[in-house]
Amino acid sequence: MKIKAQFLILGHGPLEKSLHQNVADLKLEERVKIIVAPDRAKEFLYLADALVLPSLREGQGLVAYEALLSGVPVISADLPALKEIIIDGENGLLFETGQASALTIVLTKFLTDSALRDQLKEGVKNRPLNSPTLESVEKLSELFYDLSRLS
Numbered sequence: 243m244k245i246k247a248q249f250l251i252l253g254h255g256p257l258e259k260s261l262h263q264n265v266a267d268l269k270l271e272e273r274v275k276i277i278v279a280p281d282r283a284k285e286f287l288y289l290a291d292a293l294v295l296p297s298l299r300e301g302q303g304l305v306a307y308e309a310l311l312s313g314v315p316v317i318s319a320d321l322p323a324l325k326e327i328i329i330d331g332e333n334g335l336l337f338e339t340g341q342a343s344a345l346t347i348v349l350t351k352f353l354t355d356s357a358l359r360d361q362l363k364e365g366v367k368n369r370p371l372n373s374p375t376l377e378s379v380e381k382l383s384e385l386f387y388d389l390s391r392l393s
Contacts, residue, residue, distance in 0.1 A: 245353045247273065250286055254278040287312040291359060292334075292352060296345055300324055310334075310369075315362035317348055332365040 251261065251274065258278065265274045277286070283305065287293065293309035295318040300306075303323045306316045310327065316334035318324045328334040335352060337344035352358060 245350065247353050249274045250289070251276045252279070252283045252286060284308060284312070287314050290314050292317050292362075294345075294349065295319065295324065296342075297321060297324075298340055303327060306334075310366055313363065313366050315352075315359075315366050317345075317352060319345075329365070329369065332362070333369045334362060334366075 258276070262276060265271060265276065287309055290309070291314070293306065293314050293316045295303075295306055295316060297319055300319075300321045300323050303318075303321075303326075306318060306324055306327060309316050310333060316324075316328050318328055318334060318336055319339040320336040321339055325336065328336060330336040335348045337348045352362075
């Protein structure tokens with residue numbers, strides 16, 4: 243099955259050179275664009291059907307928040323910080339962290355199932371986001387309260 247899709251990769255890092263080489267070797271220059279301007283990421287969110295976040299680690303998942311607030315579903319590794327805001331099948335899709343084959347399966351499903359894409363876009367619109375900062379502050383406050391009772 244051939245899937246027609248365009249991919250936009252934003253950012254830079256130690257794998258940048260090999261990524262450019264892989265795209266060239268596979269003759270994907272027409273379908274894959276690499277933009278080394280992470281400070282402009284928000285500008286590109288409005289062009290996206292989804293944000294793919296295959297991170298191995300993620301602090302608070304701010305880029306995922308930005309995508310969801312922009313109305314863009316997130317396809318992400320199932321890291322704890324991201325599982326707090328991405329509800330699998332509702333406002334995004336999750337896959338097992340570090341498993342390229344799992345990402346391939348989820349991404350293929352997203353690209354080939356228009357009803358799923360529509361469902362996720364609608365889910366993004368209808369799901370309120372909780373502030374990770376507020377939740378973290380509340381948990382920290384509870385911890386300090388509990389510790390103060392011990393002394």
